[in-house]
Amino acid sequence: MNLRNIEFLIEEAFTGIVRNGLMAFASISTIALSLGVLGAFVLAALGANNFAAAQVGQFRVAVFTDVGLGRQDAERIADEIRKMEGVGEVALRDRDKEWVDWKRDHPGVGSAGLPGNVLPYALDVKAANPERLPALAAKIRTMDGVHKVRGWEDFDRVITIVRAVRAVSIVGAIILLVTTAFIISNAIRLTLYARRREIRIMQLVGATNETIRIPLVLEGMAFGAAGALVATVLLRLGGTYITYSAQNVIPMFGQFSSGLTTGSLALGMIVAGMVIGAIGSLVSIRRFLRD
Amino acid sequence: MVHLKDVSVEFNNGVRALSDVSISVYKGDFAFIVGSTGSGKSTLLRLIYRDMLPSSGTVIVDGDSVTTLKLSMVPYLRRKLGVVYQDFKLLPQKNVWENLAFALRVIGTKPKEVHRRIGEVLELVGLTHRCDSFPNQLSGGEQQRAAIARALINYPTVLIADEPTGNLDPTTSWDIIQLLEQINVRGTTILCATHDSQVVDRMKKRVIQLEAGKVVRDENKGTYQYCES
Numbered sequence: 001m002n003l004r005n006i007e008f009l010i011e012e013a014f015t016g017i018v019r020n021g022l023m024a025f026a027s028i029s030t031i032a033l034s035l036g037v038l039g040a041f042v043l044a045a046l047g048a049n050n051f052a053a054a055q056v057g058q059f060r061v062a063v064f065t066d067v068g069l070g071r072q073d074a075e076r077i078a079d080e081i082r083k084m085e086g087v088g089e090v091a092l093r094d095r096d097k098e099w100v101d102w103k104r105d106h107p108g109v110g111s112a113g114l115p116g117n118v119l120p121y122a123l124d125v126k127a128a129n130p131e132r133l134p135a136l137a138a139k140i141r142t143m144d145g146v147h148k149v150r151g152w153e154d155f156d157r158v159i160t161i162v163r164a165v166r167a168v169s170i171v172g173a174i175i176l177l178v179t180t181a182f183i184i185s186n187a188i189r190l191t192l193y194a195r196r197r198e199i200r201i202m203q204l205v206g207a208t209n210e211t212i213r214i215p216l217v218l219e220g221m222a223f224g225a226a227g228a229l230v231a232t233v234l235l236r237l238g239g240t241y242i243t244y245s246a247q248n249v250i251p252m253f254g255q256f257s258s259g260l261t262t263g264s265l266a267l268g269m270i271v272a273g274m275v276i277g278a279i280g281s282l283v284s285i286r287r288f289l290r291d
Numbered sequence: 292m293v294h295l296k297d298v299s300v301e302f303n304n305g306v307r308a309l310s311d312v313s314i315s316v317y318k319g320d321f322a323f324i325v326g327s328t329g330s331g332k333s334t335l336l337r338l339i340y341r342d343m344l345p346s347s348g349t350v351i352v353d354g355d356s357v358t359t360l361k362l363s364m365v366p367y368l369r370r371k372l373g374v375v376y377q378d379f380k381l382l383p384q385k386n387v388w389e390n391l392a393f394a395l396r397v398i399g400t401k402p403k404e405v406h407r408r409i410g411e412v413l414e415l416v417g418l419t420h421r422c423d424s425f426p427n428q429l430s431g432g433e434q435q436r437a438a439i440a441r442a443l444i445n446y447p448t449v450l451i452a453d454e455p456t457g458n459l460d461p462t463t464s465w466d467i468i469q470l471l472e473q474i475n476v477r478g479t480t481i482l483c484a485t486h487d488s489q490v491v492d493r494m495k496k497r498v499i500q501l502e503a504g505k506v507v508r509d510e511n512k513g514t515y516q517y518c519e520s
Contacts (some may be wrong), residue, residue: 008396019384201380204340205441206370207397208363 009211013218016195022068023191024223030187032234034180035273039235041176045169048256051283052162056130056143059158061137061151063123069145071095074121077145081125086127086136095121107204120147131159185280188220191283199288210290224277228269235269236262239259292449292480293339298348300334300504309335309345309504316482318448321475323491325515326501332484335501339482340372341365353448361463370398373442373479377454380433381426387413387437388422394444406495412440417469430468432463439470443479450474452483456490464490488515 017024055152062082065074082090099117125140127133137152192199202212260268292315300308309331316322324332333478338350341357350357353371362366381390391409400408413419416436425520426434435455442450452471456464468483468490475481485491491498498513499506 016384120432186436192479197380198382198384202393202397203366204342204369204374204392205397206366206368207393207444211366211397219439 009214010218012215013222016215016219017222020191020195022032023194024219025169025192027187027223028230031184031223031273031277032230034183035231035269035276037068038173038176038180038272039231039269040238042173043235043239043258043260043265045165045173046260048165048259049162049169050259052165056158056162057183059130059133059151060124060126061140061149061156062148063125063140063146063247064148065121065123065145066147067120069119069121072122073145074123075142078123081123081140084136084139086128086132088128089124090126091124093122093124095119097214098122164177167192181186181276181280184276184282188277188280189284191219191223192216192274192281192288196288200283203289212289213285215280216279216285220277221274222282224273224275224280225270226273227277229266231273232266232269235265292316292320292353293482294349294351295335295338296349296351298335298338298345298350300331300338300343301346307504309501311337312348312501312504312506313508314499314509316480318480319475319478320497321426321472321481321494322483322497322499323494323513324482324499324501325486325488325491328486330501331504332501333453336374336451336482336484336503338447339451340374341368354470366397370445371448373439373445373447373450375435375438375442375450375452376416377457379426379438379458381434381437381441383426386423386425387418387429390426390445391438391441394441396474398445408444409440412443415443416440430463431459432466435459435463435467436470439467439474441472447479449482450481451483452481454484454486456485456487461489465493468494491515 063077065077069087077091078090081087095117099119102119125136127136133155134152140146141149199212199216258265294314297402298312299310303338312331312335312358324335326332334343337358338345341360344358346357347417355368357368357514365447381387382393385393388409392405395405395408409422410419413422418433418436418440421429421433421437424433426437427435435458438457438458439450439452440450450471455471456467459467460518464487468487471481472494473482495512495514497511498508500508500510
């Protein structure tokens with residue numbers, strides 16, 4: 001295929017779009033709506049996953065040393081924990097400050113005749129991978145000088161919820177992707193069906209299947225890109241409005257973000273639109289090109 | 292030029308469209324294929340431009356066996372033939388000029404050559420003044436002229452016309468047939484299926500008559516109805 005042919009095929013694609021304006025409009029609208037629904041779900045799923053991941057990331061366990069152990073022993077334990085595999089952060093709490101806080105929270109105890117600060121030393125431990133926190137807690141619990149490890153009891157429940165959110169997101173996205181591809185493919189098929197006579201004439205005047213197929217695939221890709229662009233604008237405007245409105249009712253909604261910039265969202269949508277458009281066209285044309 | 296040998300066509304429903312048809316059409320011939328509706332005229336023509344395959348027998352066009360032709364080579368066969376249809380089959384979204392240009396550009400003709408050839412055939416068919424019109428803006432006769440121009444644009448060796456006057460009034464029909472004769476005089480072989488008895492009788496060309504899928508008459512300088520003289 002030479003440059004002249006490529007120029008002709010691109011020209012054919014754009015003439016086809018311009019001269020079949022109504023069908024082009026119908027296709028682009030369908031693609032925009034389908035991709036909009038898919039995009040909205042993906043953004044919501046990303047937001048939910050990011051929110052859940054942020055909650056899990058804040059999880060830490062509190063390690064309490066045996067009563068009577070000094071600061072040096074607590075620091076030794078902290079060093080040993082730091083050397084363990086999968087440990088993220090280890091921080092030794094300020095025992096004096098904790099005692100002041102404790103006394104403030106329990107005003108009646110101060111008069112009970114306690115000899116001074118009776119609190120054990122405490123360490124806050126975060127795992128590099130939050131999902132490994134229970135295993136790490138179990139390991140720390142067996143260390144010499146460690147009295148108690150707390151704060152990981154609800155972790156399994158939280159992680160189960162996070163995994164469920166992730167699984168629902170993935171399964172939902174796959175189902176919606178397949179449905180979207182099917183809807184877009186059908187929209188393109190209708191466009192091609194309206195032009196089946198044109199395709200037939202092209203065959204009869206000696207056009208090769210490639211000469212017929214390439215402009216129609218380019219058209220499908222152009223429809224996909226245009227639909228994706230419209231869907232991106234709708235998603236950004238709709239997303240901003242919904243987040244703003246929801247934040248007034250539920251302040252926590254402010255932390256809810258897909259983490260995608262407008263540029264990367266547009267790029268992702270356009271690539272998805274073009275790929276689905278191209279595949280939809282290729283699949284639909286096949287039946288018209290059977291000779 | 293075009294040879295059919297023992298060609299039979301039987302459809303899946305058991306209907307036999309052609310039975311053991313053998314005909315030869317040579318370079319420069321002008322032959323009418325006549326016969327009642329369902330006699331097999333269109334089927335015979337469709338075999339030549341490989342729109343369908345025979346159940347048995349061989350079809351040879353310009354030295355190549357159409358029956359054994361690879362599917363990927365069919366477009367190249369069609370470029371050697373010009374085909375004119377009763378319903379014109381013009382691309383509705385393209386004007387006359389673009390319809391002709393399409394047939395040339397699909398085979399990679401240079402733009403300069405496209406302009407030259409279109410000018411030439413439009414002048415031949417008398418449509419130069421309507422080159423910007425879309426098919427729905429043309430009369431039946433003009434659409435058929437545009438279709439003939441498209442069929443001629445690649446300088447075909449054989450021009451196949453399937454009921455080219457079927458949708459036209461008698462005066463316009465005669466104009467179209469005269470145009471085909473003019474093309475034939477230039478050396479193009481013409482194979483024309485028709486119902487138009489007046490045209491066949493006036494032209495006095497070769498007549499191949501089909502009845503129920505069989506060739507019942509093949510006569511030089513024939514008429515529509517067989518008359519023993």
